Structure formats: C-alpha cells, structure tokens
Amino acid sequence: xxxxxxxxxxxxxxxxxxxxxxxxxxxxxxxxxxxxxxxxxxxxxxxxxxxxxxxxxxxxxxxxxxxxxxxxxxxxxxxxxxxxxxxxxxxxxxxxxxxxxxxxxxxxxxxxxxxxxxxxxxxxxxxxxxxxxxxxxxxxxxxxxxxxxxxxxxxxxxxxxxxxxxxxxxxxxxxxxxxxxxxxxxxxxxxxxxxxxxxxxxxxx
Numbered sequence: 001x002x003x004x005x006x007x008x009x010x011x012x013x014x015x016x017x018x019x020x021x022x023x024x025x026x027x028x029x030x031x032x033x034x035x036x037x038x039x040x041x042x043x044x045x046x047x048x049x050x051x052x053x054x055x056x057x058x059x060x061x062x063x064x065x066x067x068x069x070x071x072x073x074x075x076x077x078x079x080x081x082x083x084x085x086x087x088x089x090x091x092x093x094x095x096x097x098x099x100x101x102x103x104x105x106x107x108x109x110x111x112x113x114x115x116x117x118x119x120x121x122x123x124x125x126x127x128x129x130x131x132x133x134x135x136x137x138x139x140x141x142x143x144x145x146x147x148x149x150x151x152x153x154x155x156x157x158x159x160x161x162x163x164x165x166x167x168x169x170x171x172x173x174x175x176x177x178x179x180x181x182x183x184x185x186x187x188x189x190x191x192x193x194x195x196x197x198x199x200x201x202x203x204x205x
Contacts, residue, residue: 007191015049016186025051032061042192046095046178049187067174074164075171078107079130083137083171085117090141093179098189100175105197112199132158137172 022033022043029051036043050057067073068080075083081103088096101114108114116124121134132154139147155165181187 010188013186013188014045015052015188017049017052019048020051022048022051026054029054029057042190044099045187045190046099046182049185063174067171074161074167075133078104079133080171081107082117082121082130082134083168084175085114086121086134086137087141087172087175088179089118089121090138091176091179091183093182095182095187095189096175096179098193102193102196111197114197129158129160133160133168136168140169140172141176 022030025033033043033047036047047057047061050060068077073080081100084096084100085104088100097118101118104114104117105111113124117134121138122131126134136147136151136155139151152165155168160168
C-alpha cells in the first residue's frame with residue numbers, strides 16, 4: 001500500500017489563532033461547511049479561521065457571496081478573480097494569491113494565466129478592458145491617494161459605466177480587507193489549491 005503523503009511542513013496550521021471544531025458551531029455554519037465540501041471538495045481555511053467569531057463569519061460569507069457569486073454582478077467572475085490576484089500579489093498575501101490564482105486558472109481554462117497575473121499582470125495576454133480594470137485595482141491598492149478622475153476615465157474609455165466602476169472599486173477594497181485579515185490571523189491556504197487546474201504532468205501515462 002502506498003504511503004499516504006503528509007501535509008507539507010509549510011501548511012501545518014490553518015490560523016495562528018484558535019480554530020473551532022466544526023461540530024461546535026451553530027447548525028447554519030455546519031451546513032455551509034458541508035456545502036463547501038460538496039461543491040469544492042474542501043472547506044476553505046478562511047471559513048474555518050473566521051469561525052472563531054461566528055457573526056463575523058456570517059458577515060464574511062454574505063459579502064463574499066454577494067460580491068463574487070451574485071447573479072447581479074456587472075463584472076465577469078474571471079475579472080473579479082483577476083482583481084483578487086492583483087491586489088493579493090501586491091499585498092504579498094499567500095492565502096489569497098494561492099486560492100484566487102487557482103480560480104483564475106479554472107475560470108479561464110488556462111493553466112498558466114493565474115501565475116502570470118500573480119507575478120506581473122502586465123505580462124499577461126489580456127483584453128483592453130481587463131488590463132484597464134487591473135491597472136485601476138493595482139493603483140487603488142498600491143497608491144490610493146493618487147487615484148482620481150483620470151483613472152476612472154480610463155475605465156470609462158473601455159466601456160465601463162458608473163455601476164461597473166463602483167464594482168471594480170468594491171472588489172478591490174474587499175480584497176485589501178481580506179488580505180489584511182489573512183496576514184493578521186496568520187492564515188495559510190489549503191494544500192489542494194496548489195495542484196488544481198495545472199498543466200498535466202508530462203511523465204504521466
């Protein structure tokens with residue numbers, strides 16, 4: 001029987017603060033975690049870490065679902081995930097870089113796009129709209145005091161209306177928040193994210 005591979009030493013904890021046992025949580029949160037397992041094959045560590053404060057977790061779930069999964073969104077899901085990667089890359093957020101670059105790989109059906117955006121989005125093969133969105137998100141993250149009318153005009157020039165510009169801003173601001181929570185809690189990503197939607201192993205048969 002093959003020896004079960006152990007979790008890498010780099011990923012031995014979920015958070016540096018206590019993580020409640022799932023069974024100790026209210027039924028609505030246990031149900032949410034079961035849904036995560038059914039749909040994703042895992043419970044994201046951010047959900048486990050936020051469970052230390054159940055009301056904060058409910059707020060987090062509500063905002064994430066509205067922003068990233070809501071049917072009324074004006075940006076594509078891929079555009080929102082790209083923003084997450086650019087923001088998280090600038091902030092050196094290991095958790096969010098890892099999880100959202102995986103989402104970019106999955107949504108784009110491109111096994112390298114997430115990594116290119118993570119390292120330097122300017123080198124990625126993007127549409128004019130995507131590039132303008134990411135330029136805006138990067139500036140709002142790296143130098144928010146310098147962002148102004150000229151930057152909003154660049155989004156308008158590629159077809160974004162006021163509500164879409166609001167959504168780009170909201171998404172960028174949200175991931176700056178989650179990055180700082182992740183840093184503060186000492187959160188690490190789930191191991192599974194690292195291998196998902198990658199190039200096939202050339203040695204596999």
